Amino acid sequence: MEKWKEFLVTLCAAAAIGIVSIIFVLRWVLHYKEGLAWDGGLAEFNWHPVLIVIGFIILQGLAIIVYRLPWTWQCSKLIMKFIHAGLNLVAFILAVIAMVAVFDFHNTAKIPNMYSLHSWLGLAAVILYCLQLVLGVGMYLIPITPVSWRAAFMPFHVYSGLFLFTSVIAVALMGITEKLIFGLSNPKYKDSPPEATFVNVLGLLLVVFGALILWIATRKSWKRPSDQILHTLHTDGGGEDNSKVGPALSELSAGADAETCGDVRRRSNKLDDQED
Amino acid sequence: MEKWKEFLVTLCAAAAIGIVSIIFVLRWVLHYKEGLAWDGGLAEFNWHPVLIVIGFIILQGLAIIVYRLPWTWQCSKLIMKFIHAGLNLVAFILAVIAMVAVFDFHNTAKIPNMYSLHSWLGLAAVILYCLQLVLGVGMYLIPITPVSWRAAFMPFHVYSGLFLFTSVIAVALMGITEKLIFGLSNPKYKDSPPEATFVNVLGLLLVVFGALILWIATRKSWKRPSDQILHTLHTDGGGEDNSKVGPALSELSAGADAETCGDVRRRSNKLDDQED
Numbered sequence: 001m002e003k004w005k006e007f008l009v010t011l012c013a014a015a016a017i018g019i020v021s022i023i024f025v026l027r028w029v030l031h032y033k034e035g036l037a038w039d040g041g042l043a044e045f046n047w048h049p050v051l052i053v054i055g056f057i058i059l060q061g062l063a064i065i066v067y068r069l070p071w072t073w074q075c076s077k078l079i080m081k082f083i084h085a086g087l088n089l090v091a092f093i094l095a096v097i098a099m100v101a102v103f104d105f106h107n108t109a110k111i112p113n114m115y116s117l118h119s120w121l122g123l124a125a126v127i128l129y130c131l132q133l134v135l136g137v138g139m140y141l142i143p144i145t146p147v148s149w150r151a152a153f154m155p156f157h158v159y160s161g162l163f164l165f166t167s168v169i170a171v172a173l174m175g176i177t178e179k180l181i182f183g184l185s186n187p188k189y190k191d192s193p194p195e196a197t198f199v200n201v202l203g204l205l206l207v208v209f210g211a212l213i214l215w216i217a218t219r220k221s222w223k224r225p226s227d228q229i230l231h232t233l234h235t236d237g238g239g240e241d242n243s244k245v246g247p248a249l250s251e252l253s254a255g256a257d258a259e260t261c262g263d264v265r266r267r268s269n270k271l272d273d274q275e276d
Numbered sequence: 277m278e279k280w281k282e283f284l285v286t287l288c289a290a291a292a293i294g295i296v297s298i299i300f301v302l303r304w305v306l307h308y309k310e311g312l313a314w315d316g317g318l319a320e321f322n323w324h325p326v327l328i329v330i331g332f333i334i335l336q337g338l339a340i341i342v343y344r345l346p347w348t349w350q351c352s353k354l355i356m357k358f359i360h361a362g363l364n365l366v367a368f369i370l371a372v373i374a375m376v377a378v379f380d381f382h383n384t385a386k387i388p389n390m391y392s393l394h395s396w397l398g399l400a401a402v403i404l405y406c407l408q409l410v411l412g413v414g415m416y417l418i419p420i421t422p423v424s425w426r427a428a429f430m431p432f433h434v435y436s437g438l439f440l441f442t443s444v445i446a447v448a449l450m451g452i453t454e455k456l457i458f459g460l461s462n463p464k465y466k467d468s469p470p471e472a473t474f475v476n477v478l479g480l481l482l483v484v485f486g487a488l489i490l491w492i493a494t495r496k497s498w499k500r501p502s503d504q505i506l507h508t509l510h511t512d513g514g515g516e517d518n519s520k521v522g523p524a525l526s527e528l529s530a531g532a533d534a535e536t537c538g539d540v541r542r543r544s545n546k547l548d549d550q551e552d
Contacts, residue, residue, distance in 0.1 A: 115468045117453055117479040159494065163487055170446035177393055177450045181457050192391045203393040211439055218435065 004070075007222050011065075014212035017205050018058045024202040025053040032195040033183070038101075040108035047101040049175065055094025056168050057206060061213040063087035064165060068222050077226070081140055088133055095126050118174040125167050132160055162217060169210040176203050280346075283498055287341075290488035293481050294334045300478040301329040308471040309459070314377075316384035323377040325451065331370025332444050333482060337489040339363035340441060344498050353502075357416055364409055371402050394450040401443050408436055438493060445486040452479050 029036060029046035036050065037043035066072065066084050099122070106113050114123065139145050139153050180189045180196055187193045216222060305312060305322035312326065313319035342348065342360050375398070382389050390399065415421050415429050456465045456472055463469045492498060 112466050112468070115466050115472065117449060117456070117476045120476055120480065121449070121483065155495075159491060163490065166442055166446075167483065170442075170449055173393060173397070173446055174450050174453045177453050178457070180393070181454070190388050190391050192388070196391065200393045200396055204396065207397065207443065214439065215435060219431075 003221065007068075007070075007216070007219075010212055010216055011069075014061070014065075014209060014216065017209045017212065018061065021202060021205045021209060022054055022058060024198070024205060025049050028195070028199055028202065032198065040104055042105070044101050045105040048098045048105075049172075049179070051094040051098035051101070052168075052172055052175070053202075053206070055091045056098070057165075057172060057209065059087055059091040059094070060165055060168065061209060063091060064161060064213055065216045067224055067227070068216055073224055077224075085133070085137055085141060088129075088136070092126075092129055092133055095129065099123070099126060116174075116178065118171060118178055121167065121174070122171045125164060125171055128160070129164050129168075132157070132164060162214060165213065166210060169206050172206055173203050176200075279497065283344075283346075283492070283495075286488055286492055287345075290337070290341075290485060290492065293485045293488065294337065297478060297481045297485060298330055298334060300474070300481060301325050304471070304475055304478065308474065316380055318381070320377050321381040324374045324381075325448075325455070327370045327374035327377070328444075328448055328451070329478075329482070331367045332374065333441075333448060333485065335363055335367040335370070336441055336444065337485060339367060340437060340489055341492045343500055343503070344492055349500055353500075361409070361413055361417060364405075364412070368402075368405055368409055371405065375399070375402060392450075392454065394447060394454055397443065397450070398447045401440060401447055404436070405440050405444075408433070408440060438490060441489065442486060445482050448482055449479050452476075 029050055033046055034041070034043040036046050038047070063084055066087065067080055072080055072083075103113055105111075113119065135153070136157060139150050139157065176199055180199055184193060184196060189196050220228065305326055309322055310318040312322050314323070339360055342363065343356055348356055348359075379389055381387075389395065411429070412433060415426050415433065452475055456475055460469060460472060465472050
């Protein structure tokens with residue numbers, strides 16, 4: 001792998017910031033706010049930021065870069081696809097529970113649902129994330145899907161994955177803004193009490209986490225070796241028109257999917273359907 | 277160009293949504309709010325969303341995709357670089373005026389500055405955008421900069437450009453959230469008055485505009501033909517390690533920069549320093 005040290009430093013930075021973000025969101029709700037409970041009150045609302053940060057941001061970020069981890073390159077692409085899909089599924093479930101917590105809290109407190117831009121974009125992100133998950137499983141985990149379809153759909157799968165991840169962070173920043181305005185009364189947000197500064201820093205951490213994940217995900221030289229070969233093939237074949245590589249893929253992908261851990265060296269000249 | 281119709285449809289959609297966004301933000305401040313003035317009051321504040329949407333979002337978006345417009349491919353890369361830098365400079369100036377409007381309004385109304393996550397991220401975006409502009413001019417418009425430096429810096433220039441553009445939209449969404457909470461009192465934001473719904477739609481339009489610009493910017497087959505050749509060279513040469521293409525570039529870039537409009541056909545086998 002090229003620039004191994006750079007990759008490792010970036011990965012460790014992302015991991016560290018991810019862990020610190022989780023500590024920050026937990027400290028926010030446990031120290032500054034009402035703690036965690038499932039009682040229809042503010043402590044139930046607090047599950048919302050906790051599950052969004054842990055699930056919809058950190059786990060989704062991990063799911064995005066899971067193919068980039070060099071120590072997974074000796075595992076079959078199929079196993080990695082299941083891990084990728086599994087992490088995204090857990091992230092989706094946690095996002096849904098996070099949404100239920102807010103609806104439950106709103107209904108108990110007689111606060112209207114779905115009035116804010118945060119709620120519009122948040123619901124849209126959850127729905128599109130579900131669609132992305134269903135299409136991803138249909139395209140890349142159901143064996144009968146034609147390989148040419150897989151290749152043709154890949155640019156959309158990658159783009160919408162990264163776009164949804166970015167959108168979720170943007171929506172979280174809007175949520176933080178809302179919560180600090182509504183949740184701080186004496187002193188108010190504008191008086192910069194310690195909680196406000198602390199949670200602003202959480203927002204900054206989420207942005208830096210997002211930036212690192214997007215950097216890792218978009219470095220071509222950090223891809224799985226087989227996907228790098230495929231990328232070259234794509235580019236030589238005329239850019240994004242992945243259908244052109246269909247025939248090459250159809251000859252090779254079945255074998256690649258059937259491999260088990262340890263087969264990576266034997267596989268170095270094969271191509272699979274460029275999951276990442 | 278591959279998929280010409282798809283490109284044109286995407287571009288027209290982005291242009292249409294950009295124009296509608298400008299109409300929306302103008303209608304917001306002129307119809308729902310206090311109009312526009314430079315008097316230290318709310319009408320001065322209103323320059324903030326107007327200039328951010330027109331300058332920091334729409335103009336920046338145009339600056340990002342200006343190399344993708346096929347009818348500019350007959351112009352020299354140098355002219356296009358000046359247009360790219362010029363649009364970004366205008367966007368930066370409008371963003372600074374937008375910030376001054378807010379500081380002026382806050383100071384007059386005795387509202388603290390720089391307490392919110394929106395203000396932290398917004399100021400960071402303006403500072404980093406300025407840095408990006410200075411580094412971009414230093415790298416790609418000053419003739420003495422070594423071509424190997426230009427190539428090595430390009431992945432960072434492209435990544436940070438797209439990341440800043442995305443961040444600015446996220447910050448704008450936070451700003452919309454703040455303004456709707458603070459600016460609506462009777463009825464409140466949670467009561468969904470027409471202004472709230474109208475401005476939420478503006479937020480959605482900005483997200484879709486961003487999605488379309490990012491899609492156009494990240495399609496390899498929509499690049500200037502010379503940059504597509506360079507992309508293949510990068511990939512074959514080992515992914516992101518652009519320094520490897522330095523020697524090839526140094527032979528070709530001077531000629532490419534010196535060309536004038538109409539030279540594109542003669543230039544089809546040359547490479548320049550992949551501005552986009």
